[in-house]
Amino acid sequence: DARVTQTPRDKVTEMGQEVTMRCQPILGHNTVFWYRQTMMQGLELLAYFRNRAPLDDSGMPKDRFSAEMPDATLATLKIQPSEPRDSAVYFCASGQYDNEQFFGPGTRLTVL
Amino acid sequence: GQNIDQPTEMTATEGAIVQINCTYQTSGFNGLFWYQQHAGEAPTFLSYNVLDGLEEKGRFSSFLSRSKGYSYLLLKELQMKDSASYLCAVRGAAGNKLTFGGGTRVLVKP
Numbered sequence: 001d002a003r004v005t006q007t008p009r010d011k012v013t014e015m016g017q018e019v020t021m022r023c024q025p026i027l028g029h030n031t032v033f034w035y036r037q038t039m040m041q042g043l044e045l046l047a048y049f050r051n052r053a054p055l056d057d058s059g060m061p062k063d064r065f066s067a068e069m070p071d072a073t074l075a076t077l078k079i080q081p082s083e084p085r086d087s088a089v090y091f092c093a094s095g096q097y098d099n100e101q102f103f104g105p106g107t108r109l110t111v112l
Numbered sequence: 113g114q115n116i117d118q119p120t121e122m123t124a125t126e127g128a129i130v131q132i133n134c135t136y137q138t139s140g141f142n143g144l145f146w147y148q149q150h151a152g153e154a155p156t157f158l159s160y161n162v163l164d165g166l167e168e169k170g171r172f173s174s175f176l177s178r179s180k181g182y183s184y185l186l187l188k189e190l191q192m193k194d195s196a197s198y199l200c201a202v203r204g205a206a207g208n209k210l211t212f213g214g215g216t217r218v219l220v221k222p
Contacts, residue, residue: 101210
């Protein structure tokens, strides 16, 4: 049963600390997405990759956020330094070309 | 840009039918998706429309009118487990990027 995995599932940190979230997409999927979900803003696209190349990161605050795909089995989203307003659930999703996206379980981030 | 509107909340009775509307204004269109999201869980794919008309999948159906910028998700024979948020998402002209609406929370009552 192929699924997207994310670690950690929960993260509590203090303002100013670095946070790294990891995602393993479904094997064979060539597109990987990072989303952020909050009550106020809903589900927002931060960045996405196709065949490991970044296609769009216009939704991401560039001064503190960075997203990478070091290889086809790993995508990372890093926040440095973290701020309380970054508190949200971060979802990774993967898909194959233009087909539907499959979401991971999310990382619930709390920045104190 | 993209603008997607759907009602915030709907309540319905077990066994009944509920229709969730979604209207959109987009700079390009290459398909509309519906996702279901239970509280505390990830969104899961329900349906996809790229041509006008009705797509039926068991108790769930989705309709699209591209000329009107309008879609709906129809849930029939409602069950308690259908209580969830339903997200409408539009794919623009380029790539596989989705823009999501704010979601409609459906509460199914006995």
